Amino acid sequence: MQMLQGLHHITAVASQPQATIDFYHRVLGQRLVKKTVNFDDPGTYHFYFGDEVGTPGTILTFFPWPHMRRGVPGNGETTAVAYAIAPASLEYWRDRLAAYGAAPGEVQTRFGTAVMPFRDPDGLMVELVVDEKLPAIQHWGSGPIPADHALRGFHSVTLWLDAMGPTAGVLTEPMGYTLVGQEGSRYRYQDASRGLGGIVDIVHRPGQRRGSFGAGSVHHIAFRAADDAAQLAYGQRLQQAGLQVTPVQDRQYFHSIYFREPGGVLFEIATNPPGFTLDEPVAELGDHLKLPPWLEPRRPEIERRLPPVTTVPQESAAR
Numbered sequence: 610m611q612m613l614q615g616l617h618h619i620t621a622v623a624s625q626p627q628a629t630i631d632f633y634h635r636v637l638g639q640r641l642v643k644k645t646v647n648f649d650d651p652g653t654y655h656f657y658f659g660d661e662v663g664t665p666g667t668i669l670t671f672f673p674w675p676h677m678r679r680g681v682p683g684n685g686e687t688t689a690v691a692y693a694i695a696p697a698s699l700e701y702w703r704d705r706l707a708a709y710g711a712a713p714g715e716v717q718t719r720f721g722t723a724v725m726p727f728r729d730p731d732g733l734m735v736e737l738v739v740d741e742k743l744p745a746i747q748h749w750g751s752g753p754i755p756a757d758h759a760l761r762g763f764h765s766v767t768l769w770l771d772a773m774g775p776t777a778g779v780l781t782e783p784m785g786y787t788l789v790g791q792e793g794s795r796y797r798y799q800d801a802s803r804g805l806g807g808i809v810d811i812v813h814r815p816g817q818r819r820g821s822f823g824a825g826s827v828h829h830i831a832f833r834a835a836d837d838a839a840q841l842a843y844g845q846r847l848q849q850a851g852l853q854v855t856p857v858q859d860r861q862y863f864h865s866i867y868f869r870e871p872g873g874v875l876f877e878i879a880t881n882p883p884g885f886t887l888d889e890p891v892a893e894l895g896d897h898l899k900l901p902p903w904l905e906p907r908r909p910e911i912e913r914r915l916p917p918v919t920t921v922p923q924e925s926a927a928r
């Protein structure tokens with residue numbers, strides 16, 4: 610059976626729609642590849658940021674809930690999202706983040722590579738990890754970052770957990786990950802493909818407080834399945850391992866099943882197809898508010914409730 614192929618997307622919570630676009634699209638150069646709504650809560654946007662086409666493994670998505678109070682990181686959560694960068698890009702990013710008011714913290718060394726941490730406007734911990742073997746992505750050519758320095762998709766996520774064993778068991782047994790390293794309380798697991806977004810780090814924090822969900826929190830992380838048949842097989846494998854897996858949900862750009870791993874983190878398995886060009890061409894990705902067919906009849910009401918947002922830089926819009 611084909612193993613899970615690393616991260617598909619990561620979904621987090623923000624408080625301000627425009628500030629989220631400004632930071633990820635303009636500062637980090639992650640193209641807004643889809644502007645839609647939360648299908649379970651259509652009064653809320655759902656933004657997808659990624660490379661030029663939204664390649665699985667590059668996609669960070671947000672539910673911006675205005676007035677959401679800030680979350681507090683803790684056990685039972687995904688607490689950091691890491692992107693890969695080229696070794697020569699550390700200084701570029703230190704300067705760029707500082708110029709936009711997101712000055713990074715001290716560069717750390719983790720498993721022999723440099724890690725530069727910073728926070729997004731809602732306090733979500735984002736890390737840039739130097740990677741010698743950068744996976745191929747589709748560079749967003751008309752974005753603000755030159756190809757040499759662009760973020761190269763997900764490197765990893767970090768989970769904070771009270772207990773190691775049960776979660777490690779799910780990662781290694783039904784999901785096919787392997788323990789590849791340990792540094793202090795951090796345990797590194799890697800998928801069989803060793804490709805884009807293939808690493809999950811667990812930080813073992815016995816007895817420490819659980820997270821409090823809010824703006825700046827990760828809602829769930831999704832792993833890739835090649836297609837519907839692979840997803841079905843994974844779902845069965847997870848169920849045989851005793852996990853409660855949801856029925857397949859149609860997320861328009863992929864199909865999803867969800868389960869909560871024993872440490873409390875919400876996991877999803879999402880299919881690579883059909884992808885973000887399902888309802889708009891590559892050149893127009895993110896330009897229009899897209900709704901799934903079942904919400905299209907409610908478009909006028911939905912558009913009235915959503916605050917206006919723009920991908921045009923504010924200073925040039927004002928000129």
Ligand code: ZN
Pocket residue numbers: 618620829830831865877
């Ligand atoms: Zn998801």
